[in-house]
Amino acid sequence: MRAHLVVGGGEHAATVTDRVAASIPLRPAVRSHRAAAEGSDPVLEAIAHYLDRLLAALDLPAPVVADLVGRLLPAELATLLRLARSLDQAEVDDHGIVATVDIEVARLLDLPQRVARAFAAFVPVVARWEVLVAPEGVGNLPAPEPPVLTALREGADLLERLDAALADPEVTAVHLAPPDGPVGAARRADAEVLLALMGRTLTAVHPGGGSGVEHLPASPTEDLPSLERRGEEWLLHIGLPGVRAADLDLVRHDDELVLGCAGRTRRVLLPSVLRRCDIGRAGVAAGVLTLTMTPDERVWPRG
Structure with a gap:
């Protein structure tokens, strides 16, 4: 276990952090992740500087600008990037972290994937700016400087790793x-x-109140998602502990599955072998979603 993250925003969070740190025999480094105390991040600074120039050139209404900035560079981004860097450093140094994370819990769990995908989507546009944008003559848009492309790639990579760490109970508690x-x-x-x-x-x-800690059932030990071949069909198993079939929304969007429950969503990239397959059946049992997929005959012709 590399990191123990205390979330939820209760007034007793700092006390819980101390208690968790004291209970771990390996004496992990205790750190606090607070944006106000630690300044900005080089990734955020490079992207924000260019975004300011781009939006100024577009001359959009102030509410539109605020919405765009809030979606691409949410207020919690500096804290998320520092947390990602701390987890990477903990792996290099082989030490643990116990930290109070001052981000609303739903945002902490949702934003890394969303912002990483947004950054990754901008990479090819910025990398081929003169080909994709300049020939169209869209006003006098300022061309992005090389640090912007570097920042987008680094930010996407950091946030993808943070998202993977949050999803892995062997890495983060x-x-x-x-x-x-x-x-x-x-x-x-x-x-x-x-x-x-x-x-x-x-x-x-x-x-x-400091008592009555509720230790919850651990996630399934089986390594999920997992892929199984059965005759001409493929079975994809995805762990969804506690989710019932009636509560799950499932949509396929290109090479991704969009999983939804109680108004929350998450995207799961299909394994490469399944991207040219159709979903035949889907069912949830014992907290595991199983998709039965068959090759699409339009791209996997028979005979």
Whole structure:
């Protein structure tokens, strides 16, 4: 276990962090991730600087600019990037981290994947700016400088690794220290749904008052997602602990599956061998989604 993250925003989060740190025999480094105390990040600075220039050239209304900036560069991004770098450094140094993460739990679990995909989508556009944008003569848009492309690639890579770490119970333990009352209940529900769509569960819930810690069932030990060949069909198994078939929305979008539950979504990239296959059947049993897929005869002709 590389990291123990205390989330949920309860007033007792700092106490929980100290308690978790004291319970771990390997004396991990205890760090706090707070944007106000640690400044910006080079990835964020490079992208924000160019985005400011680009949006100024487009001369868009202020509310539109604010919405675009908020979607691509959310307020929590500097903290997420620092957390990603801390996890990478912990792996290099072979030490652990116990930290209070001051990000609303649903945002912590959802944003890394979303922003990583947005950054990755911009990489080919920026890399071929003169081919894809300049010939069209779209106003006087400023060409991105080389650091922008580097920042997009680095940011996408950092956030993808952070997302993978959050989804892996062998890498991160997620301790929920929620406030009392309906707000805390809502945050727990959000965390459970989003983690289930990642294929895992909360590690523990720490209620206010310092007692009655609830240790939750661990995620399935089976290595999921997994792929199985059965005759001419492929079976894809995806872990969704605690999710029932009636609660799951499933949509295929190109080479991805979009999994939805209780208003939350997560995208799962199909293995390359299945990207030219059709979904025949889908079912959920014991917290595992199983998709039965067959080769698309338009791209896998017989005979």
